[in-house]
Amino acid sequence: MSKLAIEADGLSKWYGPVLGVSEISWSVGGGVVGLLGPNGAGKSTFMKMVVGLMRPSRGSIRIFGDDPFTTTRARSRIAYAPEHETVYGELLAIEFVTSMARLSGVPKPRQAAEKALVEMGLEKSMGRMLKGFSKGMRQRAKLATCIVHDPDLVVLDEPLTGIDPLERRRIVDRVRQMAKDGKTVLISSHVLHEVEAITEEIMVIYRGQVLAEGNLRKIRTLVDKHPHRIRVECGEPRNLAKAMAMAEHIVNLEFGRDHLIVETESPNLCYDLITATCLEQKISLRSLSSPDNNLSALFDTLTGDRA
Amino acid sequence: MSDGKGTAYAPSGAGAVAAIAQLTLTRFLRSKIIFVAGVIALLPMIPLIVTSSQHDNAGRHWKEFIELTAFVQLLVASLLTAPVIAEEIDDKTYAYLWSRPIPRWAILAGKLLVGCLISIAMMSICLVLGSRVAKVGDPAAIVSALVGMALGVVTTGCMASAFGTLLPKHPLAASIGYFLVLDLGIGAMPFAIARFSVMHNVVALSGYGPDANTVVASVFWLLGLAALSTASTLRRLARKELSTGS
Numbered sequence: 268m269s270k271l272a273i274e275a276d277g278l279s280k281w282y283g284p285v286l287g288v289s290e291i292s293w294s295v296g297g298g299v300v301g302l303l304g305p306n307g308a309g310k311s312t313f314m315k316m317v318v319g320l321m322r323p324s325r326g327s328i329r330i331f332g333d334d335p336f337t338t339t340r341a342r343s344r345i346a347y348a349p350e351h352e353t354v355y356g357e358l359l360a361i362e363f364v365t366s367m368a369r370l371s372g373v374p375k376p377r378q379a380a381e382k383a384l385v386e387m388g389l390e391k392s393m394g395r396m397l398k399g400f401s402k403g404m405r406q407r408a409k410l411a412t413c414i415v416h417d418p419d420l421v422v423l424d425e426p427l428t429g430i431d432p433l434e435r436r437r438i439v440d441r442v443r444q445m446a447k448d449g450k451t452v453l454i455s456s457h458v459l460h461e462v463e464a465i466t467e468e469i470m471v472i473y474r475g476q477v478l479a480e481g482n483l484r485k486i487r488t489l490v491d492k493h494p495h496r497i498r499v500e501c502g503e504p505r506n507l508a509k510a511m512a513m514a515e516h517i518v519n520l521e522f523g524r525d526h527l528i529v530e531t532e533s534p535n536l537c538y539d540l541i542t543a544t545c546l547e548q549k550i551s552l553r554s555l556s557s558p559d560n561n562l563s564a565l566f567d568t569l570t571g572d573r574a
Numbered sequence: 575m576s577d578g579k580g581t582a583y584a585p586s587g588a589g590a591v592a593a594i595a596q597l598t599l600t601r602f603l604r605s606k607i608i609f610v611a612g613v614i615a616l617l618p619m620i621p622l623i624v625t626s627s628q629h630d631n632a633g634r635h636w637k638e639f640i641e642l643t644a645f646v647q648l649l650v651a652s653l654l655t656a657p658v659i660a661e662e663i664d665d666k667t668y669a670y671l672w673s674r675p676i677p678r679w680a681i682l683a684g685k686l687l688v689g690c691l692i693s694i695a696m697m698s699i700c701l702v703l704g705s706r707v708a709k710v711g712d713p714a715a716i717v718s719a720l721v722g723m724a725l726g727v728v729t730t731g732c733m734a735s736a737f738g739t740l741l742p743k744h745p746l747a748a749s750i751g752y753f754l755v756l757d758l759g760i761g762a763m764p765f766a767i768a769r770f771s772v773m774h775n776v777v778a779l780s781g782y783g784p785d786a787n788t789v790v791a792s793v794f795w796l797l798g799l800a801a802l803s804t805a806s807t808l809r810r811l812a813r814k815e816l817s818t819g820s
Contacts, residue, residue, distance in 0.1 A: 319672070339677060351669075369589075
């Protein structure tokens with residue numbers, strides 16, 4: 268009998284008196300689903316319950332019909348990449364992925380790890396220690412641990428946060444490929460633009476509650492009222508700001524000693540402009556991230572609309 | 575529905591323990607802690623070499639050496655076992671292990687296995703070298719010292735990992751603090767209270783101290799302390815929710 272990948276029924280979680288998530292009843296059978304919400308909305312809590320790192324205070328969660336906290340059967344079909352950057356820095360990339368393959372019971376772990384790292388574009392770096400990896404490379408190494416055991420459900424917590432556009436593209440492509448391969452992918456972000464690049468199916472979570480779910484276009488019009496913010500960590504932010512100031516879609520620019528915060532009405536054009544300008548003016552680009560202020564404003568609007 | 579598209583592997587219990595042990599060993603071999611533990615393990619050799627060169631009393635030297643070694647094994651085993659679970663929690667790397675299809679006891683078992691085996695190897699080298707310097711002719715004395723030390727390491731490891739999971743922010747301080755203050759203090763107490771001390775039982779198994787002739791009881795107490803602390807750790811791990819934000 269076919270079972271749903273994720274089935275949450277009245278799922279609630281409290282940390283003492285603090286609410287993590289509240290009364291989530293939701294299910295997904297396949298495809299890529301974006302879990303969207305500002306920082307602290309309850310996305311990570313929900314994901315940790317999905318992968319069996321936490322158990323619900325109330326309600327239940329089933330992964331392919333099994334409880335992921337108490338049974339290993341459910342976890343044998345899950346892959347999880349946590350939000351934090353921490354990896355075993357003293358391990359080589361190949362050792363890290365091989366260890367995870369071994370822990371998942373993969374018959375030929377070394378070969379499977381090599382294949383996963385090649386798929387993630389890390390074939391030249393598999394013999395390097397993880398502590399020497401960039402943030403994007405670490406994310407890709409984490410993703411390699413997610414595909415090494417051919418799971419049915421892949422849970423990715425903020426995989427695109429703080430990485431450069433090239434790495435972002437690689438990860439997005441790989442996530443799309445996972446979906447084509449028939450995996451169910453749950454991917455979280457506090458940036459609508461990031462999720463939009465991967466899927467149109469979303470669940471919007473805010474203050475532990477599901478605000479909206481379904482097709483992304485439903486809330487797109489609301490989002491467009493709020494400018495998108497991009498934090499650019501780079502050398503010479505003043506020069507970058509000067510070059511970008513003339514673009515029509517730029518609403519506001521703020522810069523510090525080593526960063527620039529851009530507000531734009533067109534995120535796609537803005538990302539292209541940032542990379543093109545950095546290349547043209549030879550400005551070193553360390554990372555791009557999106558503070559969730561605009562999304563918080565959106566959620567306030569949505570909450571207000573509901574009230 | 576995506577049911578049944580993947581392969582759904584899962585390792586056996588022994589396979590999971592072996593995988594955790596291999597991962598732990600690789601990390602240990604690249605860390606400084608193993609060198610620190612190695613240096614500490616050889617510390618009892620210094621007073622033995624000094625006293626052996628000054629006085630010719632092999633029996634007394636060996637006894638003092640055994641007592642010091644029993645104390646040092648508490649430190650070495652603590653160093654190599656107390657942080658093994660705690661650091662996974664503190665560094666948030668637990669997410670990689672806990673989300674895999676392995677039982678949580680296997681994580682503890684794999685990590686303890688490596689920590690204890692390395693500790694036993696280090697302390698065994700120290701004991702064998704010490705027996706040469708002290709000119710111990712009786713192989714039975716060396717064997718009983720080795721058995722006592724090995725059991726002591728296992729018990730210390732089990733207790734240290736329990737302290738580590740209880741206080742994951744300060745695993746070493748909790749473990750070494752306990753053994754330095756309480757274990758030594760308990761061992762100096764009269765009657766059966768002293769039996770709660772790991773060091774007391776290790777010395778007894780080596781044939782010294784007030785309980786030198788009660789080998790079975792010493793083994794019983796050491797295994798009992800190990801079992802109790804392991805049960806406590808497993809219970810805590812089974813219920814442990816890794817709830818801190820990412």
